[in-house]
Amino acid sequence: MEKVDYIIVGSGLAGILFCEVLKLHNKSFVVFENESQHSSTVGGGLYNPVVLKRFTTIWKAKEQLDLALPIYHKLEQSLNTKLDYKIPVYRLFASVEEQNNWFEACNKPNLSQFLSTEIIYPTNTTIKSNCGFGKVLGTGRIDTATLIRSYREHLENNKQIIKETFVYSEITFTISKIIYNEYEALHIVFAEGFGLTKNPFFNYLPLRPTKGELLTIHAPDLKIDFVLKSSVFLIPLGNDLYRVGATYDWDDTSPNITVKARDELLIKLDKFLKCDYSVVDQVAGIRPTVKDRRPLVGQHQHHKNMYILNGLGTRGVMIGPYVAKQLFNFVEGRKPLETEININRFN
Numbered sequence: 322m323e324k325v326d327y328i329i330v331g332s333g334l335a336g337i338l339f340c341e342v343l344k345l346h347n348k349s350f351v352v353f354e355n356e357s358q359h360s361s362t363v364g365g366g367l368y369n370p371v372v373l374k375r376f377t378t379i380w381k382a383k384e385q386l387d388l389a390l391p392i393y394h395k396l397e398q399s400l401n402t403k404l405d406y407k408i409p410v411y412r413l414f415a416s417v418e419e420q421n422n423w424f425e426a427c428n429k430p431n432l433s434q435f436l437s438t439e440i441i442y443p444t445n446t447t448i449k450s451n452c453g454f455g456k457v458l459g460t461g462r463i464d465t466a467t468l469i470r471s472y473r474e475h476l477e478n479n480k481q482i483i484k485e486t487f488v489y490s491e492i493t494f495t496i497s498k499i500i501y502n503e504y505e506a507l508h509i510v511f512a513e514g515f516g517l518t519k520n521p522f523f524n525y526l527p528l529r530p531t532k533g534e535l536l537t538i539h540a541p542d543l544k545i546d547f548v549l550k551s552s553v554f555l556i557p558l559g560n561d562l563y564r565v566g567a568t569y570d571w572d573d574t575s576p577n578i579t580v581k582a583r584d585e586l587l588i589k590l591d592k593f594l595k596c597d598y599s600v601v602d603q604v605a606g607i608r609p610t611v612k613d614r615r616p617l618v619g620q621h622q623h624h625k626n627m628y629i630l631n632g633l634g635t636r637g638v639m640i641g642p643y644v645a646k647q648l649f650n651f652v653e654g655r656k657p658l659e660t661e662i663n664i665n666r667f668n
């Protein structure tokens with residue numbers, strides 16, 4: 322029997338960010354991963370503190386960014402891979418009214434630090450932009466696909482990942498420990514994203530899956546070095562490739578790409594893009610979203626060494642490090658979880 326401090330189920334953003342906190346505190350762990358979910362590997366990876374539809378900040382934007390960016394920087398060093406691409410986000414204004422709303426938002430105390438007051442009129446003729454763009458500050462993109470792939474390789478090298486489906490019915494509980502296969506653990510943390518729906522210990526929680534699809538296009542004449550936000554995001558990836566997305570579908574929970582999503586994205590894209598392009602890829606994933614737009618973090622009601630880290634929603638890059646740290650402090654330091662994220666709000 323191998324003794325570990327933690328068993329972690331899932332190595333998407335939630336799982337690996339929790340592993341990072343464990344490493345920092347010299348805790349031993351083993352991860353189970355069955356590659357059934359792909360939200361973290363297909364996601365756009367953007368970090369952006371502003372909700373660009375309504376011009377509001379996201380919950381705890383500054384706290385999340387201040388914590389997250391040094392962690393991704395540290396991961397870049399330990400994995401020896403570039404992950405954080407600092408890139409501005411430009412919000413395309415569809416009307417003068419939107420411009421006015423932007424200026425109003427610039428004056429709000431919590432937003433002013435993230436919004437530039439200068440309206441940008443691009444010289445680039447490949448984008449329809451009569452009313453120009455507003456620039457969001459402090460934004461960027463984490464290459465989450467590379468992060469997840471490199472992190473799993475790193476775990477594999479250290480014999481810390483088991484590429485198998487975790488079978489919930491095979492857990493044995495002793496007074497203070499959890500036995501699973503050949504592992505004896507002090508704690509278990511479930512971080513399965515949408516896979517939570519199969520977890521009998523926590524699937525009473527109101528996870529509301531939101532499927533998202535993204536296209537990759539090749540557009541040699543586009544030549545933009547900023548993320549463009551119109552009705553969809555256009556994210557430069559280098560080599561004239563751009564990611565276009567994403568869709569939001571609350572009914573379809575299949576992992577497959579669809580013609581419907583491709584058509585929807587292309588219709589939206591063609592409203593503002595005026596150059597030739599070809600579609601070279603399409604991906605789909607299920608975002609683990611929650612009705613009240615807050616994560617699902619906490620402890621099982623009866624099994625006190627069983628925990629959940631889920632519900633990262635549409636913004637896992639920013640909120641993941643924040644909630645991973647909170648869960649660790651709760652388990653090891655008995656520090657109470659913030660009420661907004663604690664699953665006991667659903668008891």
Ligand SMILES: Cc1cc2nc3c(=O)[nH]c(=O)nc-3n(C[C@H](O)[C@H](O)[C@H](O)COP(=O)(O)OP(=O)(O)OC[C@H]3O[C@@H](n4cnc5c(N)ncnc54)[C@H](O)[C@@H]3O)c2cc1C
Pocket residue numbers: 330331332333334335336353354355356357358359360361362363364365366367368485486487488512513514515516517532533534535566567568605606607608609630631632633634635636637638639
């Ligand atoms: C199209 C799209 C675009 C997005 N764009 C952005 C963006 O620009 N910025 C941003 O911040 N966020 C974005 N997101 C959201 C972000 O990707 C999610 O918040 C995040 O990936 C959730 O991570 P997770 O680890 O909770 O879930 P997941 O990534 O789903 O990871 C869960 C893992 O658990 C594994 N698993 C599940 N069940 C089991 C089991 N029984 N045994 C073993 N393993 C199991 C799965 O295989 C998976 O690897 C986007 C998501 C999508 C789909």
